[in-house]
Amino acid sequence: MRRPAAPQLRPGRPGSPIRVMPPATASAPAPEPAPAAPRRAPLARTGRRAVLLVGAAAAVSGAAGAGRLTGPFEDVAADHPGAEAIRWAEETGVQSALTATGYSPDAVVTRGDVAEALHRLAGAPPVGLGGLPLLFTDLGEDPARVSAVLWLHGRGALWGDADMRVRPDEPATRDCTAMMLTALLRPALAGVGVTWDAAAEVSLLQAAGPGSALADLAWLEAAGMASWEPTDRAGDAAVTRADLAVSLQRADTVVTSALG
């Protein structure tokens, strides 16, 4: 597994070092913390994640689903590459098991599933559904899914198609999942001065043209959140429950590290 490049902390931002640190190589040690970094009261892991993603409406209570079954699951071998992430996803409630004994790691997730997982990653902040105007044409009736989709849209991370449908029941592709996750995390992390430079991918991105998801895929790889290898950027590949668990656990680790 590639170690993520160390984030660049912009001078003048909270927590930034006096010098902008260069991206680390795979074998380089982590940079020393900035001597002038502001003091922060330690937050629970969930609280830090929620503060980053939810802002004023931070949910600092414990993660949903605490105390649920944590495996092992009959369909997840101990040496499964996503075993640890699956256990994390179950324990935190970000993506719970489908049955008491099975996790269905190879099941394909839908766009709505991804939205709900991201919403739970942020601590499932409430969304007032009453009085909202019609923003999309296919939200459906499930309150949890509607809340997740609208919350993600409110964060600028989920948009409809040319008919303003969000298509929550369609399979999630690697492209759309990357775009949602990047759109959710990248501005928030940039707001605390944490960025990653995907400059090494510039030629690839330029060849791909504007609007390509490659930029988001590259950013996730640079940030250490991708659940795929850099050589396997098949954007239309389906995303499995195991893939999603891995990406979100890595995202959680990155966010926690970024907030110190």
Add this chain to the structure above:
Amino acid sequence: DARPLTLWGSSSMSSEGGAAATPVAVRIHEHLALAAAPAVVHGYGVGATRSGHTLLMRGLDTPGLRRLGDPAPGTGAVPVALDSGLAPVGTLRIPGDLAGVPGMLDAGGDGWTFVPDDTARSLTDGIFRSALAGVAEGSRQVLWMGKNNILDASGVLGDTQRMWDAAADPAQDTLVLGQWPTPYDPVGSATAEAVDAVNAEQQRRYGDHFLDLAGLLTSEDGLCCPPLAPLRLLEQATTQEALAQRIVPGGLRAPDDIHLNGWGNLAVSWSIVRRMRELRWL
């Protein structure tokens, strides 16, 4: 810290044209309300207004009002004139007080009128103060003002700067939206040059707190932003023609060509939300 958000400006800020082209109407303030929840979003975009009207609404200008006649029977509306000379426009109505008498300053009809909340109260000439100043207190603000008087570039810049300076924390509390070129603003025209000049100066003054909407809506990258990507605008010849003319493509313009349609408003909403998240407003 769910600080309120106040939107100031003219018809674009009120999303005029937003019902066109999209299956559902797209109003910027509704999308921002979803993004900012539970913080309250106040929308004070009023069509036809100039930057000076925004200052009046915000309570930064407090003109003297002179009564021009008797109250109208039934409504109690008193025709008035503003000593600032600011002309009435559109459907502008501003709650406030005239020499301490609460009421509504109304630009509808043939001229300014002031309608006291209690029509039994007599009015005297005096200073008008907008009640919206109280709404603005402690609020973050998004400014999209001055397109209707863009040829007065120094006036637009000055009025925007006064709005900026009036915020509780001027360097942090304001997001200024840039103007975008319509077909009536062809390259080389006075309005195009004014739009460019105002945008450039505001970019210089406000940095990350300025949003270059002209760049968003007239660039290949901007036209492929997530809300617009499904439209495949770059594959359309009309889009390429518009880009060559450095104007916003027709696919994003309302039928009147001077406002954005639902897709244009969606792109603006996306851009605002992304910047707000980078500024840690959300």
